[in-house]
Amino acid sequence: MSARTGGATKREGTRACGGSAAPSPTTVRRPKQPRRLRVARKGAPRAALGLTGYLTADRLQKIHTAFEKTGKRYDGELTREEFVQLISLVLPVAELKNVSPEVVSWVVNNDADLRAMCDAFFNLMDIDKSNGINFREFCLWASFFDSMEHEDAGTMVNTIFDILDVDHSGTLDAEEIRGGYGKIVKAMKSLDTRTVDIDDGEMEQLNADITRAVNAFFKDKKELSREQFQQFLNSL
Numbered sequence: 001m002s003a004r005t006g007g008a009t010k011r012e013g014t015r016a017c018g019g020s021a022a023p024s025p026t027t028v029r030r031p032k033q034p035r036r037l038r039v040a041r042k043g044a045p046r047a048a049l050g051l052t053g054y055l056t057a058d059r060l061q062k063i064h065t066a067f068e069k070t071g072k073r074y075d076g077e078l079t080r081e082e083f084v085q086l087i088s089l090v091l092p093v094a095e096l097k098n099v100s101p102e103v104v105s106w107v108v109n110n111d112a113d114l115r116a117m118c119d120a121f122f123n124l125m126d127i128d129k130s131n132g133i134n135f136r137e138f139c140l141w142a143s144f145f146d147s148m149e150h151e152d153a154g155t156m157v158n159t160i161f162d163i164l165d166v167d168h169s170g171t172l173d174a175e176e177i178r179g180g181y182g183k184i185v186k187a188m189k190s191l192d193t194r195t196v197d198i199d200d201g202e203m204e205q206l207n208a209d210i211t212r213a214v215n216a217f218f219k220d221k222k223e224l225s226r227e228q229f230q231q232f233l234n235s236l
Contacts, residue, residue, distance in 0.1 A: 077132025171223035
């Protein structure tokens with residue numbers, strides 16, 4: 001019996017005993033990656049989104065899924081009405097949690113105070129003033145409000161820095177701080193008081209404190225790093 005015939009007989013015997021020949025490397029298929037991993041890698045890596053690294057994978061997945069249901073993806077923007085439907089994903093408003101988007105929309109549109117608050121937060125979260133909320137903006141603010149709810153000061157400071165860093169330079173100039181920090185404080189107070197009407201005298205004092213601190217910190221520098229921004233906040 002030739003070596004070739006013997007080899008064939010051996011393979012046939014193996015199959016007869018319930019065994020199988022090892023598959024060719026070209027026939028081996030890698031299992032599909034879970035959807036959650038693909039979200040972080042495909043189209044919108046965490047580094048490109050800025051602060052989404054502070055969100056848990058589950059949180060990021062929920063936001064991504066909600067965006068997809070509106071027909072928007074990483075390069076799309078939410079309209080005001082779409083933002084209202086997804087408001088419970090970003091704002092810690094108890095009566096809007098675990099409620100379907102349709103019900104949330106109905107509740108907000110039938111409560112003048114809630115509607116005013118949603119409109120105010122839409123304007124605040126629209127960082128690039130495009131009259132729409134993109135995926136990165138939504139994730140940035142979701143991280144900010146999460147850190148508020150969990151009293152995570154470190155994440156909150158880093159989030160504020162990234163929100164103020166409009167040009168994504170990794171540093172903050174005087175104009176970015178003057179133009180945005182007061183609005184962020186107003187947003188925090190609005191959540192506490194459930195109203196968008198903040199005392200004018202209180203806001204004037206806050207803006208004066210911000211101007212004083214900005215003038216002091218920018219005497220010998222043009223931009224602030226994250227560490228210097230923390231020092232700036234401590235001075236207020």
